[in-house]
Amino acid sequence: MAARDARDGRGGRSKGFKVAGLALAGALLLGFAAVGWTYWHLNGNINSVDIEGALGDDRPARPATVPSPSASPVPTGALNILVLGSDSRSGEENRELGGGDSGGARSDTAMVVHLDAGRTAATVVSIPRDTLVDRPSCPLESGDSTREASNAMFNTAYELGGPVCAVKTVESFTGVRMDHYIEIDFSGFAKLVDALGGVTVTTDVDIDDDKSHLYLDAGTHHLDGTEALGLARTRYGLAGGSDLARIELQQNLVKALLEQIATTDLLTDPPRLYQVADAVTGSLTTDTGLDSLGELTGLGRSLGGLAADDVRTVTMPVDPAPWDPNRVIAHEPDAGDLWESLR
Incomplete structure (x- = not known):
């Protein structure tokens, strides 16, 4: 037994x-x-656009690159990325946040992000949307092309020809090859900020803007996603409705967002990590060189040594257009010198 x-x-x-x-x-x-x-x-x-295929060889030359050290598991070469903020993924969420309807798309924010060789420093150059440029002819998906235009407002390139024309126009007036293209829409940006628990920013002026639905006293504020988007888009609540003043707010917001990401330990919080990843990828349109999670992750890993203090934000030097005080033109030779430093 x-x-x-x-x-x-x-x-x-x-x-x-x-x-x-x-x-x-x-x-x-x-x-x-x-x-x-x-x-x-x-x-x-992730949505993607074949920039390389559309533009072919009619582009600025790629700079000579130094191979990454054999011991480096990630790329370390210099890189230029055109980053646009837009309402191109039209829908109810974007309309509620101030975006356009299904009849068109706008690009109100444009930045060229230059990553230095070694990826330990970066320069973010904001391009005012009101800048007058010579817009080149751009290929369209239909097989037709847009017309060339002199003294055209910069953001009309995206409106008429989408990402391909935005890239070609930037390359045309800067002479700088854009290695990649990243576009994030209104609702996706708001979701990203919410997924990170908000973002803390300081403003030096009161903001009272009915168009962006943002009302803030001067001082430090912790903003949710909708409020942060309002801050990025506010213009008419600032002195003179200046696009340059809006750019300064956007640059401060970018740094604050980088600091928020750096202080948020996403790896120990899988639900929040997924929420952030879903917000980011769900709002992105990229070139085909960054249109997979693996490629985006690789780019992120290569920036592991980059801190918010290593990011320099500048605005392309401009002057008021002599014939239109509501538009600006590149201030030379300073603008040219700036773009030369990024080649």
Whole structure:
């Protein structure tokens, strides 16, 4: 009897281990499935545009590059990225946040992000939307092309020809090759800020803007996503409705957002990490060189040594247009010198 009890005990433990093992295996399978679904979902969120294919060789030359050290697991070469903020993914969310309707899209924010070789410093150059430029002819998906135009407002390039024309126009008046293109829409930016728990910014002036729906006293404020988007878009609540004053707010917001990301330990909070990743990928349009989660992750890993204090923000030097005080033109030779430093 004792022997039977001993055998039954061993059998019970064996059965228990078997059930536990099956449960663990099931959990692992579910875990792998969840990871697989998450990767598939996030990867599928990203829209892309074939800039290279559309523009071909009619572009500024790529700068000579120094190969990354063999020990480096990520790229370390210099990089130029055109970053646009837009309402191109039209829909109810964007309209509620002040975006356009399904009849068109706008690009109110344009920045050239230059990453130095080694990826330990960056320069962010804001381009005023009211800058008058010579807009080149751009290819369209239909096979037609847009017309060339002199003294055209910079942001009309995106409105008429989308990302391809935005890139070609920037390359045309800067002489700088854009290695990548990233566009984030209104609602996605707001979701990203909310996923990070908001962002803290300081303003030196009162803001009272009915168009961006933002009302703030001068001082330090912790903003949610909708408020942060309002800050990025506010213009008419500032002195003279200046686009240059808005750019200064945008640059301060970018630095504050970088600091928020740096102080948020996403790796120890998987739900928030997923929320942030979903917000980012769900609002992105990129060139085909960055249109996968792996490529975006690789870019992010290469910036691991970049702190907010290592990011310099500047605005392209401009002067009021002599024939239109509501428009600006590049101030030379300073603007040319700035772009030369990024080549």
